[in-house]
Amino acid sequence: xxxxxxxxxxxxAARELAAGEIAAHELLGVYRARAVAEELNCFxxxxxxxxxxxxxxxxxxxxxxxxxxxxxxxGVPSQSGSRILEGYRPPYTATVVERLRAxxxxxxxxxxxxEFAMGSSNENSAFGPVLNPWDRTRVPGGSSxxxxxxxxxxxxxWALGTDTGGSIRQPAALCGIVGMKPTYGAVSRYGMIAxxxxxxxxxxxxxxxxxxxxxxxxMIGRDKRDATSLSFxxxxxxxxxxSLAGVRLGVPAELSGEGIExxxxxxxxxxxxxxxxxxxEIEQVSLPHAxxxxxxxxxxxxxxxxxNLARFDGVRYGLRIDDPAHPNDLxxxxxxxxxxxxxxxxxxxxxxxxxxxxxxxxxxxxxxxxRVRTKIVEDFRSVFxxxxxxxxxxxxxxxxxxxxxxxDPLAMYLSDFCTVPMSLAGIPAISIPCGLSExxxxxxxxxxxxxxxxxxxxxxxxxxxxxxxxxTPARMAGGAGGPDARDGGxxxxxx
Amino acid sequence: xxxxxxxxxxxxxxxxxxxxxxxxxxARELSVVLDHVAKIGELDxxxxxxxxxxxxxxxxxxxxxxxxxxxxxxxxAQAPDVSGDGFLVPSPQA
Numbered sequence: 052x053x054x055x056x057x058x059x060x061x062x063x064a065a066r067e068l069a070a071g072e073i074a075a076h077e078l079l080g081v082y083r084a085r086a087v088a089e090e091l092n093c094f095x096x097x098x099x100x101x102x103x104x105x106x107x108x109x110x111x112x113x114x115x116x117x118x119x120x121x122x123x124x125x126g127v128p129s130q131s132g133s134r135i136l137e138g139y140r141p142p143y144t145a146t147v148v149e150r151l152r153a154x155x156x157x158x159x160x161x162x163x164x165x166e167f168a169m170g171s172s173n174e175n176s177a178f179g180p181v182l183n184p185w186d187r188t189r190v191p192g193g194s195s196x197x198x199x200x201x202x203x204x205x206x207x208x209w210a211l212g213t214d215t216g217g218s219i220r221q222p223a224a225l226c227g228i229v230g231m232k233p234t235y236g237a238v239s240r241y242g243m244i245a246x247x248x249x250x251x252x253x254x255x256x257x258x259x260x261x262x263x264x265x266x267x268x269x270m271i272g273r274d275k276r277d278a279t280s281l282s283f284x285x286x287x288x289x290x291x292x293x294s295l296a297g298v299r300l301g302v303p304a305e306l307s308g309e310g311i312e313x314x315x316x317x318x319x320x321x322x323x324x325x326x327x328x329x330x331x332e333i334e335q336v337s338l339p340h341a342x343x344x345x346x347x348x349x350x351x352x353x354x355x356x357x358x359n360l361a362r363f364d365g366v367r368y369g370l371r372i373d374d375p376a377h378p379n380d381l382x383x384x385x386x387x388x389x390x391x392x393x394x395x396x397x398x399x400x401x402x403x404x405x406x407x408x409x410x411x412x413x414x415x416x417x418x419x420x421x422r423v424r425t426k427i428v429e430d431f432r433s434v435f436x437x438x439x440x441x442x443x444x445x446x447x448x449x450x451x452x453x454x455x456x457x458x459d460p461l462a463m464y465l466s467d468f469c470t471v472p473m474s475l476a477g478i479p480a481i482s483i484p485c486g487l488s489e490x491x492x493x494x495x496x497x498x499x500x501x502x503x504x505x506x507x508x509x510x511x512x513x514x515x516x517x518x519x520x521x522x523t524p525a526r527m528a529g530g531a532g533g534p535d536a537r538d539g540g541x542x543x544x545x546x
Numbered sequence: 547x548x549x550x551x552x553x554x555x556x557x558x559x560x561x562x563x564x565x566x567x568x569x570x571x572x573a574r575e576l577s578v579v580l581d582h583v584a585k586i587g588e589l590d591x592x593x594x595x596x597x598x599x600x601x602x603x604x605x606x607x608x609x610x611x612x613x614x615x616x617x618x619x620x621x622x623a624q625a626p627d628v629s630g631d632g633f634l635v636p637s638p639q640a
Contacts, residue, residue, distance in 0.1 A: 142620045236601040249599050275608065279601055346583040357560060364561070366633050371626035373636065381636045386563035398562060399575060405560040406548070406576065419586050421596030426589075428597060460575050461582055477600030501600075 056081050061114045061208040061262040062289070065155070068105075068112030075105050075113025079157060082115045085206055086160050091182045091191075091528075093201040095120050096128045096161040109155030111269065116156040117207035119198050120164050122148050122253075123242040127158065131244040132166040132176040132194075135392025136369045145242025146274045147211065147253050154269035159207055162197030166394045167360065168218055168246040170194050171466035174457055175396040182453075183226060184525040185491055189450040192222030192466075198256045199226040203525040209266055210256045215246050216348050217445075217470025219254045220482040224445035224494020227484040227522055229511070230256045231263045234501045235477030236281035239274030247355035248279075250348075250474050258522065260483060260512040264289050267504065288505050290512035296330035298510055300497075301438030305341040306469050312448045314488030319444045322485035322495050325517045326442075336434045336441065340426040344472040347427070349464055350407045350420035351475070356397075357404030363392060399460060424475045431476045435500045440510060443469045445482040445494030473498045481511050484520040492520075547577045 056078055059067065067073045079102050086097045094117070105113040118124065121131040123141035130136040144152075152158065165175040173181040173196025181196040183189040184204035191200040195212030199222035202210050212219040214232035223230025231254045238253045245251060255266035268287035274280045300323070307319065323333055365371030365388035372387040374380060393401070407416035434441060447468050456463045473480040478501055485495035495514070499507045553573045557564050564572060618631055627634040 139624065142616050142624070236603070278606060279599070279603065281601060281603065340589075343586050343589060346586045349579060349583055350586075361561070365626055366635055367621075368624040369626075377636075379636050379638055381638055382561070383563075384636050385561045389561060390563035390565070393562075395568075398564075398568070399572065399579075401560050401562060402553070402556050402572060402576060403579060406552075406556045406580070409556065409559060415587065416580075416583065418596060419589075419591060420583075421598060422591040422594040423586050423589065424597040425594050426591070428600065461578050464579070475597075475600075 057085070057205050059208070060258050062265050064114045064208055065111045065265070068114065076102065078113060079115050079159065082159050082207060089204070089206050091184060091187070091200050091204060091206070092179050093162055093181055093197040093204070093206055094160040095130065095163050095178050095197070098158055098160060102157050105155040105157060106153060109153070111155030114156050114208050115159035116151055117160045117162050117198060117201050117210035118148055118158055119195055119210070119212050120161045121168060121213060121244040122211060123244065124148055124158060124161065128161060129244065130177070131168070132164040132178060133392065133394070133397070134177040134370065135363045135388070137177065139369055143242065146239035146276060147270050148242065151211070151266070151269050156269070162195070162201055162210060164197055165194035166397050167244070167356070168194040168213055168215055169356070169396050169400050171217070171221055171463050172451070172456065173197065173222070174453065175394055177394060180453060183450045184528040185227065185450065189452055189491070190225070192225035192446070192450065194218040195256060196222050199223050199228060199230065202226070202228050202256050202258060203522065204528055205526040209258070209262050211253060212256045213243060213251055213253050214474065215250045215352060216474045217467040219256060220470050220480060220494065220496060221446050221466060223256055223482045224484070225450040225492065227492030227520065227525055228256060228258060229260055229263050229481065229483050230254065231267065231481040232473070232479060233267060233271065233504060234479045236279055237283055237502070237504070238270045239272070239277040239280045241274055241276040245359040247352040248359060249355060250352060260290055260481070260508055260515050263481065264508045284502055285505070287508070290508040292509035292513040293516060294330050295326055295510060295513050298330070298440070299332045299334065299438040300326060300440055300442045301334055301336035301434055302442055303336050303338040303341060303434070305338050306443040306472070310447050310465070310468060311444055312488070315444050315446070315448060315493050318486035318488050318493040319495060322514065322518060323442065326514055329513055329517055334438065336438060338427070338430040338434060338441070338472060340423060340430050341472045343423050344427055344475055345464065345468055347420040347423035348467070348471040348475060349403070350416045351424065353400040353404030354407050354417050355404070357401045357408065360397070360401055364388065396460070427472055428476045431472070431478060439499065440507065441498045443496045445469060445496040449488050449491035449493060469496060477501065479504050479507055481507055483511050483515050484522070485518055486520065548573055548580060
């Protein structure tokens with residue numbers, strides 16, 4: 052019975068919960084038991100004790116949700132993968148987590164991540180790396196690596212992540228699942244521990260496109276506590292398209308050639324042929340400034356981060372390092388606390404951002420990067436006059452071995468090559484698994500104009516059906532693995 | 547290239563102490579990244595307006611009215627050190 056529960060997609064589980072075929076506490080119990088026994092280091096906290104019953108008549112009816120560590124959750128550790136926030140239990144809950152709870156998705160666990168969402172491999176977490184369920188010697192991608200690995204391994208029905216330059220899409224690609232970054236402003240950022248505020252956006256990591264639509268439906272909308280949030284112009288529909296007749300897909304030369312692994316390109320091209328069989332028209336397009344997006348991103352994001360992370364100073368919450376020899380040294384307390392509390396990559400980005408904003412360098416770096424951003428926005432605007440969506444590989448490579456890029460920050464940053472242009476333009480983009488290369492998943496990215504989520508989900512749904520990607524190898528690899536262990540589900544079950 | 551003195555200057559601006567063994571690697575790694583991003587210097591961006599924000603929303607203001615905030619004791623419970631009803635920090639004047 053419990054093995055069957057684990058097979059249900061979130062949308063299927065919601066249907067069975069609504070029909071009374073399964074019970075919410077039973078489903079939560081099965082997942083909790085699996086989560087506490089997992090071996091991939093996906094989770095930084097797993098709920099126990101009595102779980103509140105889902106609100107009566109709620110549309111999701113009790114489908115448990117794994118939530119990236121950086122979302123504030125009242126009374127529950129919310130540490131953004133950082134030692135400087137170790138043990139921090141916020142006094143309030145992020146709007147998006149609250150909305151999903153109210154829709155009937157209770158908190159299952161908090162997921163591991165790169166510290167302050169800075170990273171593409173999950174190796175920058177203060178709580179250790181996450182292992183990729185397809186191959187435990189490889190990274191799951193990042194920064195939402197715990198969320199992606201948990202969903203891929205069947206340790207959670209679905210998970211919430213955040214994407215600043217690819218942090219949902221790239222780990223989704225490397226773990227063989229679906230990940231979506233919505234239009235900037237579609238989802239409230241209130242209660243998300245900030246990285247780069249003009250780019251950060253929450254989104255779903257799910258087993259399939261339908262689940263992504265279902266989660267997004269309950270996330271969107273204006274929030275008076277986030278002045279940059281917007282009223283979404285329509286409801287998110289569950290996707291139903293099976294054909295791509297009349298859909299024009301643009302392949303940007305700049306993001307589908309140089310720098311992309313051969314195996315990834317092969318899988319991407321094969322997926323495009325299947326899309327053609329579904330009726331799509333495919334044409335080559337140009338995003339002339341896309342090759343400069345990574346440079347602009349690695350100025351803008353660290354600049355915003357250096358400002359956002361100034362709040363971690365040992366005064367109001369989190370770590371403080373006092374020096375008994377200098378009890379009155381306030382400045383020293385700040386600098387020591389930040390030295391001990393931040394990891395190497397976070398320090399690097401704070402330094403990079405502070406440098407780019409400093410007197411004498413501001414115009415050359417930050418000012419120019421913002422102008423490049425304008426050109427990237429214009430590139431997309433012009434391409435979307437000709438095609439409905441831009442399609443690219445999500446990641447230039449498949450999951451890479453743990454430790455292989457940690458000594459080379461630039462090599463790590465290049466992991467975001469195909470995903471940062473959409474982030475800078477604030478447009479929605481989704482990654483779906485499109486095949487295997489060397490036995491590891493490859494992601495296909497589709498991006499559309501702002502607020503085109505429904506059309507984007509429909510197109511992704513049609514391609515997903517046609518490709519029929521098999522997620523089984525990862526699903527079996529979460530630890531507490533085989534069917535016997537899966538049946539131990541009732542331990543820790545809430546009421 | 548960014549040298550040791552610049553690293554220490556930027557670290558001071560960022561209120562970040564660096565250990566002696568962090569300084570040289572930081573200089574080297576920042577130089578590599580800055581060399582790469584400097585390529586945007588080759589683009590002709592004359593007359594291009596900067597984008598600070600992609601959402602086309604400006605000047606959305608709320609009414610300036612008092613509203614409920616978190617209880618003081620709940621917020622102070624998270625603090626590393628408190629004094630009475632405030633945060634306690636090392637005092638240069640003490």
